[in-house]
Amino acid sequence: MAEAGWYPDPGGAEGRYRYWDGESWSSETSATPGAASSPGGSGSASSSSSAASGASGADPNAPIVVKVADPLDDEPVTEASGWQRVKGPFMIIGIALVTVVALIWALAQVGILGGDDGPASNPTEFCPPVGPGNYSVDPHPNDGRVYGGGLSYPRLGSPWSPPQVDGRVPFGRDVQTQTITIEADYRPGQNWVASILVGELVDGDGFVSPQAGMDMVSRCIVGAFYGDSPVQREDVDARSIVIDGREGYLLEMHLTFDIPGLEAKGETALIAIVATAGNSNSIYYASIPDNAAQYLPVARDLLDQLRVS
Structure with a gap:
């Protein structure tokens, strides 16, 4: 050893x-x-x-x-659990999803996304103010038809009112309308009605064709007839038409709203713009509340009965 x-x-x-x-x-x-x-x-x-x-x-x-x-x-070595290994990627994905949803919501609010509905707003800044010209009524034949501008339709009987002047139509002149009261005094002194009208669209408005003028007229009508109440719009039908041999364009849209004191929460609007003479256009407009939908077939049938005077 x-x-x-x-x-x-x-x-x-x-x-x-x-x-x-x-x-x-x-x-x-x-x-x-x-x-x-x-x-x-x-x-x-x-x-x-x-x-x-x-x-x-x-x-x-x-x-x-x-x-x-x-x-x-x-130091004891502790192996990371399954959740610890994946929680980082999950947090990143969650933050990304929240960011995308917020961006989509913001774009929808300004009308960039959201289809035909667009933002709930009634633009009127480019619409002409209602003035004395809107109330002028040219002499028309007394032949059982209602005349306005270059268009006419067969006069409707009861429960429709007699024809009367309507000065609220944007770009409108020589406008005559018939109405039915659907909700009386939903506000003090104000009635909600179903209405049908015809009238002239004032010359010099810059409408190159009925289709070109439809976008501006339809937006201004929403702004004129619904005031400050937010309105959501859905276009149901939009197409070229021919009325009594003249070029025209038809728009059917459904509008939804929530107006204090009003039972109706929506209505259907029909607009036809027709090139009635030279550079002059005329308009047919019908608005039928959802709680009076029985009058909608009448409004649609009159489109086939319009005549250019």
């Missing part, structure tokens, strides 16, 4: 020595074994311990394995 003492490091460290106490190697090494004392106490104590230990000593030249402490061993 090898005697206790310093020996070249059996682990192979060049220029280093490790102490053999007769049974095991020290964990420390030294570059100056002559000046170093034996680890763990005096050399004599190590020697006597070696002698007392008996016959099972290790070969000092045998290779040994030195365990190097892992600095991370002091």
